[in-house]
Amino acid sequence: MFQSFFSYIFPEQCIECQKEGAVLCKNCLKKISFTPHVSHLYLPQVYLDKLEVLCSYRDSATIKKMIYSLKYFSASHVSEILGDMMQKNFILSDDICITYIPMTWSRLFERGFNQSYLLAQAFSQKKPQVLLQKIKGGTRQALLKKKERLINIENSFIFCGSAVPDKVCIIDDVASTGSTLNECARILKEAGVKYVSAIVLARNE
Numbered sequence: 001m002f003q004s005f006f007s008y009i010f011p012e013q014c015i016e017c018q019k020e021g022a023v024l025c026k027n028c029l030k031k032i033s034f035t036p037h038v039s040h041l042y043l044p045q046v047y048l049d050k051l052e053v054l055c056s057y058r059d060s061a062t063i064k065k066m067i068y069s070l071k072y073f074s075a076s077h078v079s080e081i082l083g084d085m086m087q088k089n090f091i092l093s094d095d096i097c098i099t100y101i102p103m104t105w106s107r108l109f110e111r112g113f114n115q116s117y118l119l120a121q122a123f124s125q126k127k128p129q130v131l132l133q134k135i136k137g138g139t140r141q142a143l144l145k146k147k148e149r150l151i152n153i154e155n156s157f158i159f160c161g162s163a164v165p166d167k168v169c170i171i172d173d174v175a176s177t178g179s180t181l182n183e184c185a186r187i188l189k190e191a192g193v194k195y196v197s198a199i200v201l202a203r204n205e
């Protein structure tokens with residue numbers, strides 16, 4: 001209801017051509033070229049078994065804008081479009097459990113939503129599994145260099161699932177070094193998960 005009220009006062013505009021009606025119009029959506037691929041992590045120790053990326057952050061200005069509006073303008077409905085893009089490009093087997101990267105409670109309170117959760121929900125069309133909890137805030141990863149990111153994220157998460165699935169796929173918006181995804185994979189494996197993969201919209205290297 002709030003959304004429709006908000007749309008009435010501020011009708012949505014396409015982030016590319018400014019046409020009113022949707023955050024991304026059908027024409028502009030058609031123009032996005034996806035290059036789904038497997039990406040590699042260059043970290044001292046890799047726990048993540050596979051990282052799949054929908055498109056390159058550098059090559060897709062539209063995706064970049066979409067991710068930006070998803071994160072910073074509370075445009076949680078943007079996640080439905082992005083989740084749909086992921087769904088059309090990646091198929092997961094039924095036995096894989098879908099989860100997301102959690103935020104600390106204070107960060108969640110500040111932002112009001114977790115974009116990783118929204119994407120995972122839009123992608124899987126159901127509530128993603130709660131397997132991890134973020135217990136330490138630290139500095140936002142985006143503000144740090146590669147080495148600092150590794151130290152910053154260490155011991156930030158704990159396993160909190162009610163059961164231990166065999167296979168897990170983590171959904172997130174952007175991966176840079178991949179240190180957050182890798183740390184989550186480490187915690188999941190320590191808890192007994194055998195295979196951990198991740199799907200992100202874009203890799204920002």
Ligand SMILES: [Zn+2]
Pocket residue numbers: 014015016017018019024025026027028029
């Ligand atoms: Zn458009």
